[in-house]
Amino acid sequence: MGKAKNLYKRLYSYTQIFKHNEKTTILVTTAIRVKFQALRSEFEALLVEAELIRAHQPQYNILLKDDKSPLYIFITNEKFPRVLTTHKQTIFKQSNSMAVFGPFPSSTQVRYVLKMIRPIFRWCNEKHKSGKPCFFVHLQLCSGACTGLVGEEDYKQSILHLRAFLHGKTQELTAQLLDEMNRASSEKRYESAARLRDKIQMIREVTTTKQSLPQDLKLPQLLQKEGDEMMVQLRRILAQHIAIPKQFPLDRIEGYDISNTQGTNPTASMVVAKHGKMDPSQYRIFNITLGKTPNDYGMMKEVLTRRQKHPEWGVPNLVVVDGGKGQLRAAQTVWKWSIPVCSLAKEPDRLFFYNQKTKTYTTHQLQDDDLASILLRRIRDESHRFAKKQHTKRRTQSVIK
Numbered sequence: 001m002g003k004a005k006n007l008y009k010r011l012y013s014y015t016q017i018f019k020h021n022e023k024t025t026i027l028v029t030t031a032i033r034v035k036f037q038a039l040r041s042e043f044e045a046l047l048v049e050a051e052l053i054r055a056h057q058p059q060y061n062i063l064l065k066d067d068k069s070p071l072y073i074f075i076t077n078e079k080f081p082r083v084l085t086t087h088k089q090t091i092f093k094q095s096n097s098m099a100v101f102g103p104f105p106s107s108t109q110v111r112y113v114l115k116m117i118r119p120i121f122r123w124c125n126e127k128h129k130s131g132k133p134c135f136f137v138h139l140q141l142c143s144g145a146c147t148g149l150v151g152e153e154d155y156k157q158s159i160l161h162l163r164a165f166l167h168g169k170t171q172e173l174t175a176q177l178l179d180e181m182n183r184a185s186s187e188k189r190y191e192s193a194a195r196l197r198d199k200i201q202m203i204r205e206v207t208t209t210k211q212s213l214p215q216d217l218k219l220p221q222l223l224q225k226e227g228d229e230m231m232v233q234l235r236r237i238l239a240q241h242i243a244i245p246k247q248f249p250l251d252r253i254e255g256y257d258i259s260n261t262q263g264t265n266p267t268a269s270m271v272v273a274k275h276g277k278m279d280p281s282q283y284r285i286f287n288i289t290l291g292k293t294p295n296d297y298g299m300m301k302e303v304l305t306r307r308q309k310h311p312e313w314g315v316p317n318l319v320v321v322d323g324g325k326g327q328l329r330a331a332q333t334v335w336k337w338s339i340p341v342c343s344l345a346k347e348p349d350r351l352f353f354y355n356q357k358t359k360t361y362t363t364h365q366l367q368d369d370d371l372a373s374i375l376l377r378r379i380r381d382e383s384h385r386f387a388k389k390q391h392t393k394r395r396t397q398s399v400i401k
Helices: 007-013 022-030 042-056 062-066 107-121 152-166 170-186 190-206 226-241 296-307 325-334 371-400
Strands: 071-076 083-086 097-104 252-261 264-274 284-287 318-322 341-345 350-355 360-365
Touching: 071 107, 071 152, 083 107, 097 152, 107 152, 107 190, 152 170, 170 190, 226 350, 226 360, 226 371, 252 296, 252 371, 264 296, 264 371, 284 296, 284 371, 296 318, 296 325, 318 325, 318 371, 325 341, 325 350, 341 371
Parallel strands: 252 318, 318 341
Antiparallel strands: 071 083, 071 097, 252 264, 264 284, 341 350, 350 360
16 A cells, blocks of 8 residues: 555556565555545645554555554543554553554654644643743743643543544534534634634644645445445444444444333344345344333343353354443443443534543444445344334234234
């Protein structure tokens, strides 16, 4: 995998086999096809390349796969988080990471991007202390957190904005900042509203230049089988939010949903996707025995508790429950297997995760056309359909009785 301004020249260079080292010679002589994707900027290409290599772990991208020299953007998990650039061996020695972006092959480009966006988010890389402001305060590149000019909550909110920006969620971030600006204005906090207005303007200026960030990274499909590509893209999403191994298996994914009418005739469904395809032979239905009052959280706890009593059905690699943060929290209280659980909420479609290391909830908004989002929606819709079908059957039977 790699990026090039001139694709013809890049591919032609590979025909000069006698000039290549052994690794490149093997790569060229064994390759059977070429896939490419045109992007809007060099920096977008940088981000896509890093994400593809992290997701696919290609055999011949040794430098980026081993990550000994390429650069990461590393946000510390401190009272006042710092934004640093570092290498792999440094990252894994750190126990206080809030977020890691990369690896990136070019330290020059990464440092340039950080230099470009620092006036917007104005992070502080000095340890928190009282006294004279640091040099970057005078350059308006630091918010003054190092001397107590900015409170902890306001500073961390700015860091969350930075993380959203680096994930390419510029539209979502801009909409959030507009809401905050309008709220500040309505509450007559005009200075805060002006600062938010300026931040929005700077984000718009940055994202309309040649170095613009993508609205969200859409990776090209590199594998021939759709199911395999789904697993690669889903594994990439999981790696962004929870700690999973590089080749984490996703052979069996289970989806759960609850269907009831004001607590009556409650039914839960379990649907299964194997290797990216729905497998109706593995579906299960649970007639909930909980009381007749509406209690979706309690019902989800019951079905997951009962599910764990049947390991003979097979052990899932991932569990997806229908609902938001509340459903995820309820599921976690009873889920004992060491298997990741996430929830999928609607309007907009987004995943909720709980990071055991940082003890925080994170979200991932599904895209319209990437394969991982298509698979997750398919699981959600199928679990809803199957639960509703059984609930309707139970309700009809109760009416007849």
